[in-house]
Amino acid sequence: xxxxxxxxxxxxxxxxxxxxxxxxxxxxxxxxxxxxxxxxxxxxxxxxxxxxxxxxxxxxxxxxxxxxxxxxxxxxxxxxxxxxxxxxxxxxxxxxxxxxxxxxxxxxxxxxxxxxxxxxxxxxxxxxxxxxxxxxxxxxxxxxxxxxxxxxxxxxxxxxxxxxxxxxxxxxxxxxxx
Ligand SMILES: C[S@@+](CC[C@H](N)C(=O)[O-])C[C@H]1O[C@@H](n2cnc3c(N)ncnc32)[C@H](O)[C@@H]1O
Numbered sequence: 001x002x003x004x005x006x007x008x009x010x011x012x013x014x015x016x017x018x019x020x021x022x023x024x025x026x027x028x029x030x031x032x033x034x035x036x037x038x039x040x041x042x043x044x045x046x047x048x049x050x051x052x053x054x055x056x057x058x059x060x061x062x063x064x065x066x067x068x069x070x071x072x073x074x075x076x077x078x079x080x081x082x083x084x085x086x087x088x089x090x091x092x093x094x095x096x097x098x099x100x101x102x103x104x105x106x107x108x109x110x111x112x113x114x115x116x117x118x119x120x121x122x123x124x125x126x127x128x129x130x131x132x133x134x135x136x137x138x139x140x141x142x143x144x145x146x147x148x149x150x151x152x153x154x155x156x157x158x159x160x161x162x163x164x165x166x167x168x169x170x171x172x173x174x175x176x177x178x
Pocket of ligand 1: 083137
């Protein structure tokens with residue numbers, strides 16, 4: 001199952017948050033990030049630097065019109081999941097099971113500011129999922145959603161062609177540098 005994250009509503013002042021959405025997406029098993037309707041070269045450069053050093057393949061696209069991207073994703077047979085405080089609770093409902101049961105590639109939509117109301121509609125989001133029904137952030141909700149979707153396997157993945165690798169240790173910092 002391929003998972004791509006669409007970040008809606010990025011503003012220049014959100015630089016750090018959007019970079020962290022990208023790093024979280026990559027570290028938690030997504031294969032790419034799409035920055036909707038805006039360009040930000042600093043985010044592109046952060047993502048490229050991380051991928052260059054820490055390996056793996058992670059696609060980054062920006063200035064992508066969100067409606068047409070969502071429509072084409074669905075047309076190609078993918079499903080869409082909008083992360084929102086108002087959605088079905090990830091823990092108390094069977095929504096993760098239903099998403100997995102589709103066996104489709106997943107496009108995860110996360111906001112920043114208030115998202116357009118269309119995001120909640122069936123023709124945009126197949127699932128509206130809440131990571132608890134309390135407001136927090138796109139970074140925390142994305143991490144927990146991906147963790148539940150991949151069942152923890154994402155934390156054991158190997159990132160190919162890495163120049164830097166951490167040797168997990170109970171103390172200190174051990175890194176292999178190639
Ligand atoms: C800072 S919040 C946006 C709050 C904004 N005032 C609103 O009403 O939509 C930014 C993004 O974090 C995600 N988010 C925040 N809390 C969430 C939760 N409990 N479950 C799922 N996603 C959440 C959503 O994707 C949201 O668009």
